[in-house]
Amino acid sequence: MHRISFSLFISLLFLVGCQNNSNVKLEEEVIKLLQQNNEQLNEEAILMYHDLEYKTRSLDTEAKAFYYLREVNAADSCFKNLIPAINEILEKKNNELTLKKLLNTYKNNLFKLDIKFKEYVDNNFYYFKFDSANSKEILRKFEIENYSSNNTLNNELAKNKATLMRNYFFKWCIRNATPGCDLAYYSFQAIAGQNSTKFNINDELVINAGIGAFNKNIKSTIIIDKDTLDTNNEGVAEYKIKVGNKRGKFSKKVSISYVRPNGEKQNIEKEIIYTVE
Amino acid sequence: MRYAITSILFLVSLLIGCNGKVDDNLEQEIIRTLEENNRMLDETVKKLQIDFREKASKPEYEAKTKIWFLKTQKADSLLKSFLFSLEEKTIKNDSITLLFDIYENNILNIDSLEKNEIESFVKGCSNSQKEYLKSSQNIVFALYKNKTILLRNSYFDYSSKQFCFLPITYE
Numbered sequence: 001m002h003r004i005s006f007s008l009f010i011s012l013l014f015l016v017g018c019q020n021n022s023n024v025k026l027e028e029e030v031i032k033l034l035q036q037n038n039e040q041l042n043e044e045a046i047l048m049y050h051d052l053e054y055k056t057r058s059l060d061t062e063a064k065a066f067y068y069l070r071e072v073n074a075a076d077s078c079f080k081n082l083i084p085a086i087n088e089i090l091e092k093k094n095n096e097l098t099l100k101k102l103l104n105t106y107k108n109n110l111f112k113l114d115i116k117f118k119e120y121v122d123n124n125f126y127y128f129k130f131d132s133a134n135s136k137e138i139l140r141k142f143e144i145e146n147y148s149s150n151n152t153l154n155n156e157l158a159k160n161k162a163t164l165m166r167n168y169f170f171k172w173c174i175r176n177a178t179p180g181c182d183l184a185y186y187s188f189q190a191i192a193g194q195n196s197t198k199f200n201i202n203d204e205l206v207i208n209a210g211i212g213a214f215n216k217n218i219k220s221t222i223i224i225d226k227d228t229l230d231t232n233n234e235g236v237a238e239y240k241i242k243v244g245n246k247r248g249k250f251s252k253k254v255s256i257s258y259v260r261p262n263g264e265k266q267n268i269e270k271e272i273i274y275t276v277e
Numbered sequence: 278m279r280y281a282i283t284s285i286l287f288l289v290s291l292l293i294g295c296n297g298k299v300d301d302n303l304e305q306e307i308i309r310t311l312e313e314n315n316r317m318l319d320e321t322v323k324k325l326q327i328d329f330r331e332k333a334s335k336p337e338y339e340a341k342t343k344i345w346f347l348k349t350q351k352a353d354s355l356l357k358s359f360l361f362s363l364e365e366k367t368i369k370n371d372s373i374t375l376l377f378d379i380y381e382n383n384i385l386n387i388d389s390l391e392k393n394e395i396e397s398f399v400k401g402c403s404n405s406q407k408e409y410l411k412s413s414q415n416i417v418f419a420l421y422k423n424k425t426i427l428l429r430n431s432y433f434d435y436s437s438k439q440f441c442f443l444p445i446t447y448e
Contacts, residue, residue, distance in 0.1 A: 023412075025408035025409040026408075026409035026412045026416065028409075029409045029420060030307050030420070033311070033420060033423055033424065033427075034310070036427055037311075037314045037318075037423065037427065040318065040427055040430055040431070040434075041314070041317065041318075043434055044317075044318075044321045044430075047321070047437075144306065145302070145306060146300070146302035146303045146305065146306040147303070148300075148303050157306070157307075157310060160310060160314065161310070164313055164314065164317055167317055168317075171320065
């Protein structure tokens with residue numbers, strides 16, 4: 001009887017061992033996957049950062065983008081301070097309360113950076129709008145509600161929450177720095193000009209030709225002889241005037257101002273000289 | 278004898294208690310966290326797709342971008358069909374690994390010439406441990422859904438790095 005009981009005991013011990021082993025493997029898998037998510041989210045944060053930096057080079061977005069770039073840098077420095085603190089907890093094997101406190105402080109620091117961010121999260125947090133309109137529900141999503149006995153898993157969960165929060169903040173900043181304005185020149189126009197349409201025998205005909213690239217967002221202004229002209233879709237302005245009944249040599253000043261793709265304002269002056277005979 | 282019975286009863290209750298599952302609440306926490314990650318990763322892909330689509334529609338970018346736009350679309354449609362199979366929830370846990378391997382190979386085959394380079398992007402997503410498949414179906418599905426989305430995003434990252442996003446400027 002004792003022998004039966006002993007063998008039953010051993011088999012049950014084995015069964016429990018197997019089940020616990022699957023638990024351990026699952027936890028290891030979750031830890032690995034959370035680390036991969038964090039790596040991917042970090043890559044995407046870099047992408048967002050470059051996007052915002054790019055917006056600082058566009059005239060329409062530069063003021064807002066510079067403002068939000070500072071906020072993004074501040075959020076990133078909060079994040080960078082948090083990670084060593086989480087690692088320290090892992091080493092010291094502190095309890096879940098410390099993690100909870102740390103995450104809450106971090107969240108509040110992000111909210112302090114921009115009061116509007118908190119309002120935004122409270123009112124209509126875009127990323128969860130399909131889940132729930134309840135702000136309390138949304139805020140709970142920033143926290144870890146159920147801790148594991150595995151401290152490494154808790155720490156990876158905390159790091160993942162922190163990374164997600166940082167990325168939410170980045171996305172929010174980018175949304176605020178938009179609408180983006182692309183100043184690249186997409187429209188092309190061949191421009192050809194001649195020095196005159198009427199010539200005497202042996203006169204010289206001069207033709208200037210070139211390609212112009214244009215984008216409506218560059219807000220070009222063309223002033224000819226004090227008249228401000230509108231440009232067409234190709235960025236070309238047309239100026240017509242009767243030369244009058246006086247003979248002689250005359251000139252018209254043409255002033256073209258525009259914004260370069262780096263946001264810098266530029267002005268070009270040309271003089272058109274013509275003769276009435 | 279009394280000790281043996283007590284030990285057996287204790288172990289049976291322990292076994293029923295554990296049942297090879299992580300704590301239900303923790304399981305919910307993990308599933309919820311993975312879903313949050315999926316949402317965030319989806320948002321980034323949407324933005325990249327808009328960038329690709331915008332540039333692919335412009336004549337001066339068409340040649341460079343169109344091919345990458347089509348490739349990323351293919352990666353996204355592979356993801357959708359894999360997720361559809363997952364959401365059917367009729368497949369057994371051990372069949373998921375097979376389906377996932379097929380999905381991974383399909384992603385790698387989009388660019389057969391650059392396969393080595395893509396493999397370095399996606400190596401982290403591969404099946405490494407099968408033991409956790411003994412866990413509950415809900416958590417296994419959540420893990421695979423996240424793995425799939427990570428793989429798709431890795432491919433998008435790879436694609437975006439093949440093409441410079443900065444516009445051509447005329448100075």
